Amino acid sequence: MAENNRTEITSLGEFGLIDHLTRNNDTKKASTLLSVGDDAAVIDHFGKQTVITTDLLVEGIHFDLSYTPLKHLGYKSVVVNLSDIYAMNATPTQIVLGLGFSNRFSLEALDELYQGVYAACEKYDVDLVGGDTTSSQKGLIISVTAIGEVTPNEYVQRSSAKTNDLICVSGDLGAAFLGLTLLERERKIFEETGAQPDLENQAYIVGRLLKPEARKDIVEWMAAQQLRPTAMIDVSDGLSSDLLHICKQSEMGCVLYEDKIPVHEDAREFAYKLQLDPTACALSGGEDYELLFTVAQADFEKIKSNPAISIIGYITEASEGKNIITRGGSKHELIAQGWNHVK
Amino acid sequence: MAENNRTEITSLGEFGLIDHLTRNNDTKKASTLLSVGDDAAVIDHFGKQTVITTDLLVEGIHFDLSYTPLKHLGYKSVVVNLSDIYAMNATPTQIVLGLGFSNRFSLEALDELYQGVYAACEKYDVDLVGGDTTSSQKGLIISVTAIGEVTPNEYVQRSSAKTNDLICVSGDLGAAFLGLTLLERERKIFEETGAQPDLENQAYIVGRLLKPEARKDIVEWMAAQQLRPTAMIDVSDGLSSDLLHICKQSEMGCVLYEDKIPVHEDAREFAYKLQLDPTACALSGGEDYELLFTVAQADFEKIKSNPAISIIGYITEASEGKNIITRGGSKHELIAQGWNHVK
Numbered sequence: 001m002a003e004n005n006r007t008e009i010t011s012l013g014e015f016g017l018i019d020h021l022t023r024n025n026d027t028k029k030a031s032t033l034l035s036v037g038d039d040a041a042v043i044d045h046f047g048k049q050t051v052i053t054t055d056l057l058v059e060g061i062h063f064d065l066s067y068t069p070l071k072h073l074g075y076k077s078v079v080v081n082l083s084d085i086y087a088m089n090a091t092p093t094q095i096v097l098g099l100g101f102s103n104r105f106s107l108e109a110l111d112e113l114y115q116g117v118y119a120a121c122e123k124y125d126v127d128l129v130g131g132d133t134t135s136s137q138k139g140l141i142i143s144v145t146a147i148g149e150v151t152p153n154e155y156v157q158r159s160s161a162k163t164n165d166l167i168c169v170s171g172d173l174g175a176a177f178l179g180l181t182l183l184e185r186e187r188k189i190f191e192e193t194g195a196q197p198d199l200e201n202q203a204y205i206v207g208r209l210l211k212p213e214a215r216k217d218i219v220e221w222m223a224a225q226q227l228r229p230t231a232m233i234d235v236s237d238g239l240s241s242d243l244l245h246i247c248k249q250s251e252m253g254c255v256l257y258e259d260k261i262p263v264h265e266d267a268r269e270f271a272y273k274l275q276l277d278p279t280a281c282a283l284s285g286g287e288d289y290e291l292l293f294t295v296a297q298a299d300f301e302k303i304k305s306n307p308a309i310s311i312i313g314y315i316t317e318a319s320e321g322k323n324i325i326t327r328g329g330s331k332h333e334l335i336a337q338g339w340n341h342v343k
Numbered sequence: 344m345a346e347n348n349r350t351e352i353t354s355l356g357e358f359g360l361i362d363h364l365t366r367n368n369d370t371k372k373a374s375t376l377l378s379v380g381d382d383a384a385v386i387d388h389f390g391k392q393t394v395i396t397t398d399l400l401v402e403g404i405h406f407d408l409s410y411t412p413l414k415h416l417g418y419k420s421v422v423v424n425l426s427d428i429y430a431m432n433a434t435p436t437q438i439v440l441g442l443g444f445s446n447r448f449s450l451e452a453l454d455e456l457y458q459g460v461y462a463a464c465e466k467y468d469v470d471l472v473g474g475d476t477t478s479s480q481k482g483l484i485i486s487v488t489a490i491g492e493v494t495p496n497e498y499v500q501r502s503s504a505k506t507n508d509l510i511c512v513s514g515d516l517g518a519a520f521l522g523l524t525l526l527e528r529e530r531k532i533f534e535e536t537g538a539q540p541d542l543e544n545q546a547y548i549v550g551r552l553l554k555p556e557a558r559k560d561i562v563e564w565m566a567a568q569q570l571r572p573t574a575m576i577d578v579s580d581g582l583s584s585d586l587l588h589i590c591k592q593s594e595m596g597c598v599l600y601e602d603k604i605p606v607h608e609d610a611r612e613f614a615y616k617l618q619l620d621p622t623a624c625a626l627s628g629g630e631d632y633e634l635l636f637t638v639a640q641a642d643f644e645k646i647k648s649n650p651a652i653s654i655i656g657y658i659t660e661a662s663e664g665k666n667i668i669t670r671g672g673s674k675h676e677l678i679a680q681g682w683n684h685v686k
Contacts (some may be wrong), residue, residue: 033392033498034498034500037501037592038431038500038501038502038592039396039427039428039430039431039501039575039576039577040394040395040396040427040428040430040431040433040489040491041394041395041396042392042393042394042431042493042498043392043393043394043395044392044393044495045388045393047390049376049385049386049387050385050386050387050388050393050490051383051384051385051386052383052384052386052437052439052472052473052488052490053382053383053384053439053473054439054440054441054473054474054475054486054488055441055475056441056442056443056475056477056484056486057477058443058477058478058479058480058484059480060480061443061477061478061479061480062477084382084383085382085383087382087383088381088382088383088385090383090385094395096395096396096397096488097397098397098398098399098486099399100399100401100404100484129395130395130396130397131397132397132398132399134399134400134401134404134405135401135404136401136404136484137401137402137403137404137481137482138480138481138482139480139481141399141401141443141479141484143397143399143441143486145395145397145439145486145488146383147393147395147490148383150385152387155376155377155385157377157381158380158381158382159381232382233382234382249380249381
């Protein structure tokens with residue numbers, strides 16, 4: 001926060017603040033008929049179906065401002081919602097943003113947060129079309145609702161995986177959790193000793209936590225290939241928890257191969273350094289925002305041609321259970337140990 | 344809260360909690376294709392346009408749980424959003440709900456809140472199709488996003504009032520503010536002396552604050568009359584603030600007649616008792632959730648036939664200013680003193 005140049009939000013009033021924060025907010029989508037400034041926004045998806053999702057992010061629960069730049073936080077708040085829209089095989093088109101903040105936040109601080117929000121809107125080609133700003137008694141509260149569009153009935157649920165479908169995941173897993181572990185460690189050291197954080201050049205794992213991306217590219221690639229997943233979810237709670245959602249909602253079982261789970265080299269090395277199991281980080285870590293999906297066996301060649309996608313197992317009948325085959329060849333029941341914010 | 348029968352939310356976990364809160368959640372709208380349980384909900388408005396609005400309600404800022412029953416709070420959280428959809432001349436169809444709560448809330452308390460949410464959904468014929476539940480470090484946070492539908496290009500903005508249009512308002516104004524004044528007074532007396540609240544049989548004004556309704560009936564009546572307002576807003580900040588929004592966004596002036604402003608008899612009497620001016624309560628009170636709109640002069644007879652609507656003034660050229668004519672016949676500039684949550 002640029003505390004050297006601090007403008008109190010109270011000096012603008014609520015409507016002045018909204019005018020300030022949205023002064024450069026151009027809308028670009030043809031579907032955005034009416035944006036910020038009225039009781040509600042108006043959208044026309046012109047024959048497509050509308051997809052909607054919402055997330056509530058609370059300081060001290062979902063983010064720690066001692067190591068989270070506000071610009072990154074604004075960016076991430078948008079991206080995690082867009083990720084849910086992509087996980088429906090849909091295209092995000094608009095967001096609305098609710099923001100609650102205590103008087104410790106200056107106008108300059110909110111501007112930084114909004115810079116990140118607008119950067120995400122720009123990158124993912126969505127319009128910010130409405131919102132609500134208010135005080136909070138304590139801390140920062142960010143509520144994002146994203147809406148998107150999908151060709152009628154082309155959306156992909158979690159509940160439609162079939163026996164023998166291939167289980168696929170984009171990118172790599174576990175790095176965001178390791179980034180969090182590193183930042184939390186350094187925060188504690190700083191609090192106890194005052195020592196400046198040593199991030200050990202771990203740009204990759206820290207970046208995965210603080211500035212995740214949604215897999216727009218994967219959804220667009222699949223559309224170009226005319227490849228429609230049979231089921232899909234985004235990896236927010238951890239691979240095991242999210243795969244178990246697909247299994248439960250599809251009433252299926254699964255076999256997952258430990259040696260097929262994609263883990264980035266930097267994440268693997270840092271895990272070893274902390275004497276953590278990289279596979280456990282991928283299974284239980286969460287916040288990777290990769291796409292986890294199933295495809296019919298017939299799509300094997302297409303999937304194999306994309307180096308950003310790993311085939312990590314297959315779907316079975318429910319009676320065969322949910323299992324992981326370790327590198328050593330032994331079989332274990334897959335259990336969910338994902339992040340659980342309600343603790 | 345039913346503290347005698349307290350179930351800790353942690354005993355269910357996040358997914359168990361969501362299952363519990365949505366166990367009886369039937370969807371009824373044809374437009375709801377996919378509801379709670381996936382990455383996002385899917386909606387098809389079948390050729391209509393989609394309207395979207397969001398509100399963030401924070402404990403200690405927007406509500407005080409010492410005198411707000413959780414069921415009423417859940418109901419009101421939905422209604423205030425639906426009111427924004429009606430103010431676009433649209434019909435609400437779905438909501439998504441984000442909820443943040445500290446560990447002082449039991450499962451029974453959340454059930455009460457949800458009872459109110461579901462009661463509002465039932466009354467206004469909307470589906471709850473998604474949401475997010477999380478912890479908060481302090482207090483209760485409620486984020487509601489409502490979406491609705493409107494016949495293409497039949498939505499009504501704030502910015503389209505024309506010279507000589509009649510200014511109309513539904514119901515009566517100022518009662519919610521007086522209800523708040525009464526409840527705040529009794530809360531302070533209780534804190535200072537322990538005396539039980541004396542609500543003086545003020546059911547009307549207390550009800551207007553704690554359990555407001557959105558004016559679905561007015562929007563439906565206008566549609567049946569083929570009467571389309573030229574501009575519309577809902578009265579959430581107070582009559583003067585909200586009328587000034589219409590004037591500013593329409594680039595118009597106005598004349599408002601003090602003696603035409605509808606104030607309920609119970610509100611008027613209670614205002615006098617507190618030595619408050621009933622007109623000031625109506626102008627600056629807020630939270631009435633009535634509809635404030637303008638219509639062409641040609642629609643005068645139609646409007647006059649509806650006893651729930653008052654004609655309170657007319658729109659002028661911007662150069663004539665924004666004025667109120669008092670009962671005594673003198674003219675004053677209309678100024679906004681609505682509630683400003685960013686203080």
